[in-house]
Amino acid sequence: MGIFDRYLAGQLLVYFGFFSLVLVAVYWVNRALGLFDRLIAGGSNVLTFIEFTALALPNVIAVVLPVSALVATLYGINRLAADSEMVVAQTTGLSPWRLARPVLVFGLAVGLMVAVLGHILVPASRTALAERGAELSQDITSRFLKEGEFLHPGTGVTVYVREITPKGELLGLFLQDRRSPAVRTSYTAERALLVRADDGTRLVMFDGMAQSVQTADRTLVTTTFDDFAYDLAGLAGGGDGTRRRDPRELSTLALLRADAAAQRATGDDVAKLRYEGNARFSEALFAFALPLLALGFLMLGNYSRLGLWRQILGAVVAAVVLKMLGNVAETSARGDATLWWLTYVPPLLTLALGAGLVWHDTRGIGGLRRGAAA
Template sequence: MGSLERYIFRQAALAFVAGLFILTLVVWITQVLRQLDLVTNSGQTIALFFMMTSLGIPVLLALIAPIALFIAVVQTLNKLNSDSELIVMSAAGVSPARVARPLFVLTMLVMVFVGALSLWLTPSSIRHFRLLLTQVQANLLTAIVRPGQFTQADRGLTFHIRDRAPGGVLLGIVVADTRDPQVHMIYVAERGVISEQPQGTFFVLENGNLQRRETKDGATSIVVFDRYAFDLSQLTQAAETIYRPSERYTSELMSPDPADPMLERWRGRFRQELHDRFAAPLYPLAMLCIAFAMLGQARTTRQSRGAAIAGAIIIMAAFRGGGFAVSGIVAARPAAVPLVYLLPVVTIVFFGAMSLGLIKVRPPEVLTRLSNEITDRVTRMIAARTAQGGSA
């Protein structure tokens, strides 16, 4: 690349990195707040907490990178146009293809980045997150049960606690176990703790009683105990063996095990996840084509730039929303699989042709005039307030 291309590439790359960092940080913080109760209530270390939340970053990067690229391209082209650099380039004979070349190079890098995330890194990180979450859920009750609330941990198994004490101790415990249709049992205890043993995970209850009722004849018996171990191994083991489609490696989605009990249940989601991963690298290129088609030409008025930016944002939002909608359809209908690839490909071809001047689309005069009037009013309003602030 020449000096001009390097200049444009540097501008866009810096904007992309900054936008990707800020957007990812904002979304990551919301995920941190969601996971905070889960980890802190189960008495886990701060290192494990940050490790678990950081494993979600590849997922965020794969979703946010195309949008961050779109923002970077829009910002770069708008800045070049605002500083009249695009006008000078056009007057000097620089073609739109040459201006787009460094942006295309950046887009190729982003496509490789998104492809690596979608096909390899994201499934691995989510799967590792599930393993860590299983470890945390070994302390199942301290993780999900809230004081004063009835919580169903499994079908026919409900927990209730009055309060928590330091060291993971639960106070005022009620456990209703109706998983066996022949016998219903209710455990009441003053306190209890989760205990990890070689034989499994146990909820150790202290100072309580067990109320056992036969459903056939209604016979009831009460057993008072000082210490009772309630087996939780089945609950924690279930989380270890079931992996959702998003947690499967790409090779497992391409060639699923026919004996997998979840295959028939989640066959649509298997198909949806696989094709979403393969289509993900197409989205950065589509974002570039949309942004460059709307802002790649030199403009001399602020009104036209405002209308072009607004139009680019609307088209980008509609395109990305359409991608999510098509993905949902694929989960239910196998015949919709081609749409996963057709949507970004058609977008790339159409707006790429617009970028090169092969297709010229003019918006209706009414919309152009309305957009220009709104932008002009906003500009005058801002200028007036600025002038008032300066005089004050």
């Protein structure tokens, strides 16, 4: 790479890093607020919140990087043009394709980042996040260990504990189960313990009473007991302990093969699995093509003292339209396994449009070169 190539690529990478940090921070704060409310309300601590947000960051970064690449290219080229640095470079005889070389290098770097995230980091983080979420949902203890508060560890279930001893005993327990439409049961106990077993967690109550009301005829049945075990598996999601995996947790090879094992693990058909696998390649290609698209638009039009705002607007609109086209391709590819190739149409169109605009500038005097003439 020449001096100008290193300079321009370096400038674009600096702007890219700045905009990535800003966009990731904004996106992360927006999602973290809801996550914080859910975890803290469920009895989790701040360390759990930090763990969950850290595991969610790779997916956030993968979404933000293509946008940051587009914004960084538009801002960087526009600033170089405003400071006449781009005009000076063109007057020295650098062709549009020569100017596009550092932009392509920058796009290649962004594309590799998106590829690493999509193929390695995002699947691993999603798997860890899902497993950690399953562990947290099974940890009923944290939902009960609050004194003097009415808690709702599950839909239709209310729990109140008067006091918790240093040994973990729950004193003055009240539990109401309204999950069944036919009967509503309220349990009271002098003390209780949370006991972990191989098949789940149980609440063992001592010296208590159960009051069951039949909703049909309002019949009340009262039962006293010395000890009673209440199964908490239903509050944690129940089931046989297995969970359906998100397709984005699987490796790219498993998604492309879309065999019976992958279909059983996710519950999705071949079309959806193959789309997810090919989407990881297409997203990296789209991120690689966006900087070239931005450069192509910025080199269009006549020189204006008002700047390149029209070209910038055109690049943004084109990127949005191409992204919407990607959504249309996604709908078709997820519905028919033979249409997986549609996943690559939007990024290839982006690359072709950017290359076509740069080629168009080689046939005449482009906007930035007209600035030199002026």
